[in-house]
Amino acid sequence: MTLRGARNPLVAAALALASRPSQPAGASGASTAVLPEPEAADGDGPAAQEPAPAPEPAPAPEPEPDDPSDPPGDTPQDTAEEDAPAARRPRSRLLLTALAVLLLALGAAVWASVGWYRAAHDTTAAYSRDRDAALAAGEQAVQNLNTLDQQHLAAGLALWDSSTTGSLHTQLAQGRAPFLKQVKQAKTSTTAKVLSAALTELDDRAGRAQLMVALKVTVTAPGQQATAKTERLTGQLTRVHGGRWLLSDLGQAPTDDGSTQQ
Amino acid sequence: MTLRQRTALIAAFAAAALLIGYAAFAATRASAAGGGSADPASRNTALTDAAGTSALKGAVTSAVNAAFSYDYAKPNATQQAADKWLTGRARSQHATMFRAIRAQGPKLKLLLTTTVTGAGVQQLNGGRARVLIYADQRTVATPAKAKSPQSSDAPAAFAADAVKTASGWRLTTLDTLGQ
Numbered sequence: 001m002t003l004r005g006a007r008n009p010l011v012a013a014a015l016a017l018a019s020r021p022s023q024p025a026g027a028s029g030a031s032t033a034v035l036p037e038p039e040a041a042d043g044d045g046p047a048a049q050e051p052a053p054a055p056e057p058a059p060a061p062e063p064e065p066d067d068p069s070d071p072p073g074d075t076p077q078d079t080a081e082e083d084a085p086a087a088r089r090p091r092s093r094l095l096l097t098a099l100a101v102l103l104l105a106l107g108a109a110v111w112a113s114v115g116w117y118r119a120a121h122d123t124t125a126a127y128s129r130d131r132d133a134a135l136a137a138g139e140q141a142v143q144n145l146n147t148l149d150q151q152h153l154a155a156g157l158a159l160w161d162s163s164t165t166g167s168l169h170t171q172l173a174q175g176r177a178p179f180l181k182q183v184k185q186a187k188t189s190t191t192a193k194v195l196s197a198a199l200t201e202l203d204d205r206a207g208r209a210q211l212m213v214a215l216k217v218t219v220t221a222p223g224q225q226a227t228a229k230t231e232r233l234t235g236q237l238t239r240v241h242g243g244r245w246l247l248s249d250l251g252q253a254p255t256d257d258g259s260t261q262q
Numbered sequence: 263m264t265l266r267q268r269t270a271l272i273a274a275f276a277a278a279a280l281l282i283g284y285a286a287f288a289a290t291r292a293s294a295a296g297g298g299s300a301d302p303a304s305r306n307t308a309l310t311d312a313a314g315t316s317a318l319k320g321a322v323t324s325a326v327n328a329a330f331s332y333d334y335a336k337p338n339a340t341q342q343a344a345d346k347w348l349t350g351r352a353r354s355q356h357a358t359m360f361r362a363i364r365a366q367g368p369k370l371k372l373l374l375t376t377t378v379t380g381a382g383v384q385q386l387n388g389g390r391a392r393v394l395i396y397a398d399q400r401t402v403a404t405p406a407k408a409k410s411p412q413s414s415d416a417p418a419a420f421a422a423d424a425v426k427t428a429s430g431w432r433l434t435t436l437d438t439l440g441q
Binding site: 005018091094095098099101102104106108109112113115116118119122124126127128131134165195196197198199200201202211212214217226230232234238253254 | 267270271275277278279280281282284285286287288289291292293295303304306307308309310359379380381382383384393394396398415416419422430439440441
């Protein structure tokens, strides 16, 4: 919305600016390669070739008034150019077309540059993307940490490793041996489904985020009925080298009295 | 057409072609970088609008705490809070939830206290929002025969859709997340 609003005046300004040098071109000549030609033709026209003086007064005042009085629009110039000289010099029409195309292209380039610059410097958009990326990574990591298939313990634990960083990573690594023993004895498998999740804080400079994840955890053991339980988890995400978000902390959400109930 | 004119013409069209090519490239880069109202990530102002996010969380917390608490001594307070904070489907959901409590309340001397312990804004799009809520529900009942009150605590996780009205945020739907 803001972008579109700002673009139009810019394009208009660019075109207005761009159309200004084209007008003196007919009268006085300018530095651009395209411009001297119509000027030279103009100069030849009235002085040497044209016997009739009648059409001349028309093109002659034309360059003059557009500086002091006429608005810098391109319509007066166009019509004036086409009135008399265009019939004589069709190639000047071609040159004018080329000029118009060039100006339009210039306008488009300016417009696109502004859009590019704004998009690249839009910190809110970048923050929004960080938020969505962190949340998605957090949901996946929490699900990973609550999933363990008895048949694929090594793969499951490798996923735990690659989903975590910092203190949580250390904790999991330290508790690995007794945990494995316990899981192998109980022969339990665990699956998890994220019910809903949200970020509650995001510091995209520090690369830290807090999240909450409501999770349905289902534990199955051979010969027993599966038990499902809703977990209310809170966690911390840390952005690591390479821009990935990993879980650095995860636990039960604190209850009313401040305790972490289980 | 002189050689100069032809050169000028070719130069002009070549320059125009280059500029248009560049413009197209810049436009693709701009849309790849995102931003603007067309970008779904930017339309959601959860957290990006810190003040709005905070105000929404505050309103939802007040709404849940008030509308989902019950005191048998002043049962109308619950209804008044529901009338104030809830609208649309949330009203009928609330009525269903509290039917049993209302019926049993005086007899059991029920006190139900709901306390929001965590709230995270998932979506904030202008006047519409969705919030994930953790709440603790403490129930205290003192049946006639019991000597002392019995209490129980239940943790809850649910999501609420909210809409912004002239008088502030109101909950429109409660989503128990399929539990």
